[in-house]
Amino acid sequence: MLPLELIRRDPESVRSAAQRKGEDAPVDEILELDRRWREHLHAAETIKADQNRLSKEFAQTRDESLKGRLKEMAERARADLAQAEAVKRQLDDLLLRVPNIFDDSVPVGKTEADNVVVREWGSRPDLASPRTHYDLGESLGIMDFEHAARVSASRFAFLLGEGARLERALVQFMLDVHTREHGYLEVQPPVLVNSASMVGTANLPKFGADAFKIEDRDLWLVPTAEVPLTNYHRDEILDAESLPRKYVAYTPCFRSEAGAAGKDTRGFIRLHQFSKVELVKITDAETSMSEFEGLLADAEKILQRLGLHYQVMLMCSGDMGFAQYKKYDLNAWCPGLGRYLEVSSCSVFNDFQAMRANIRYRPSRGAPPRFAHTINGSGLALTRTIDAILETYQRPDGTIEVPEQLRPYLGGVDVIGKR
RNA sequence: GGAGAGGUGGCCGAGUGGUUGAAGGCGGCGGUCUCGAAAACCGUUAUGGGUCACUGGCCCAUCGAGAGUUCGAAUCUCUCCCUCUCCGCCA
Structure with a gap:
């Protein structure tokens, strides 16, 4: 706030x-x-x-x-x-209902049309007649929406066989890069959190309808690991020397709003449950903007290693959301869909969340505590990363070439769907 | 889930109705001593808020959370949360 x-x-x-x-x-x-x-x-x-x-x-x-x-x-x-x-x-x-102010570098605009492409990496692969990930996934038997609808509801999915293994490999790969190369602490957080935590990250009071609530208990299914990771330090005063704190977690994420808009109804794109590797930083007030750019670069690194063409989009004021101070989206190109899919959203919140969650630090010994700054971003969303991989690395016969970097994590498998 | 014990300041730990925002110890900070350091000694050491003649003063609140009793509550009552021990159950 x-x-x-x-x-x-x-x-x-x-x-x-x-x-x-x-x-x-x-x-x-x-x-x-x-x-x-x-x-x-x-x-x-x-x-x-x-x-x-x-x-x-x-x-x-x-x-x-x-x-x-x-x-x-x-x-x-x-x-x-x-x-x-x-x-x-x-x-x-x-x-709690007053939106955050935003940085001077944020373009003023109303809709996503006013967002600014900051940079692009790689180029669109040259494919004759690319198929969609759900077409490929279903015919390979690694994605199944019908059975998910029976077991759960629409907007859920099964990953099977090499599909499930692909996600596991991606998780492993991403966690390894972020922990070993980028210095994040791996965390396995609770995925049910209380209301105070939801308020801390500004998911409440305004956006309660977007999340799943446990009946008769003060517990919510996390819409993102940002909630437990950021709230880990709720009501604490941290030592300045211990900043920035850097956390990475792989969790399922649950969103009830997905589907309401009638958007992306087909495919493995917008589900009530999806998996994500999430990055969170708690920083001091001075270094938050550079730490933010650093976190963005950490997320980009994953896309680069996977050889996926993407663009970095700076969100305009009207499209950036209630709590964000500045926000970038990473959009990966999906040849089958013929458009970009948002695979990561990286945001800096200034002290907006820290005030709600009462996360402070002491700049120096004896100095009065200050509110910390919080940053987070996906590093990356697993579902859509899988989509981009399937569509980018598909071969004419409908099998999928495994990106070089991922092969060790798939036990040396270099093609998915090969008989 | 059942039974019992307990939650006090950065930490340990006193404190069962009245100068107790809280003894004592540890730790931290400042000082004395010393060439310097250690020891010893002295002092100091929370957070939030309101307010004013505002680089300081005054006031209010805070002893797990909330409600209550009382002129007055860390101390009494109720509800909830959490921790520990034992039993049960399980991954």
Whole structure:
């Protein structure tokens, strides 16, 4: 969230940032509630201070004649405090609904058409009549949507045989690169998290409908490993020397919104459950932007090693989302689909998430704590990486050549579907 | 899931209604001593918020969380969460 102090001091900039993101920011309501909160709080604290003084006197003198006044003061303080707290609750709830501001380098725009291609890597493979990954996957017997619909629902999938093994190989490969070469700590996090964690990463209160909730319990299926990884340090004060913290985790991700839009209904693209290797960094306020570029490069490295053509897209203000300060998408080319698929989304949040999750660090010994900065990105989404591989490395007979770097992870197999 | 024990400041650990935001110890920081260091000694050492005559002062809150009793709660009551031990169950 944004500091209340910022909204007091410069409501106009908060309002205009929200507007350029295509979001609403209840700035006026917040300012009014803030005024009322402080009014009640001040009244309550003034009485409470008097009461404390008199109560101390009573403790020493045992002068029973003070009791009437004390009782009355206690009641008044309680009433004022109750009002202050009620107003503060409303105020806090609204604060959680104010979108983040964004970096100067973010292009102002309304839709994805206003996003900017920052760079491209590789080139589109020259294929005669490329088939889609789901066509290939089903005919190879490594992807199965029909049985998934029977067992679960639409928007679920089975990976079978070499398909399942391909995902396992990719996971292994990605984790190895990120831990050995990029210095991330491998983590196996819980995939059920509580509401406070969902608030911490800004999945709540606004986007509860996008996630799956466990019935009768305060637990949510994670929409991304970002939630448990970022919230790992919730309510902590970290040593500056221990920053940046770098975590990588492979988890399933669960999203209930997938499907609502009626988009990407075919194929292994937009599912209620998908797998992802996720990168998270907790940094200080000074180095977050360079650490962000570093994380992006770490994710790109995977695509490069796999030999997949991709573009880096800088998201415009209107397309970047509620919480992000700056965001890049990595889009991998899928020849069969004839378009790019988003295989990674890398974001920096400034202190927006850290304020919600109360993640701080002490810049130096004795210095007051500051809010950390948080960064995350997919490194990469497994499902769509598989799509890009199948479509990029397909051969005329419908079999799939395994990318060089992946072969050791597939036990030396160099072609999928070979009989 | 059942039974029992327990959750206090960076850590250990006192504290069962009244100058207890919290003894004592450890650790950290500053100082005295020393050529320097160690030891010893002295001092200091939380977080959030409000407010003002604002590089400082005053005030409020915080002893797992929430609610309650009381003029007053770390201390009493209730609910919840978590940890530990034993049993059960399992991967």
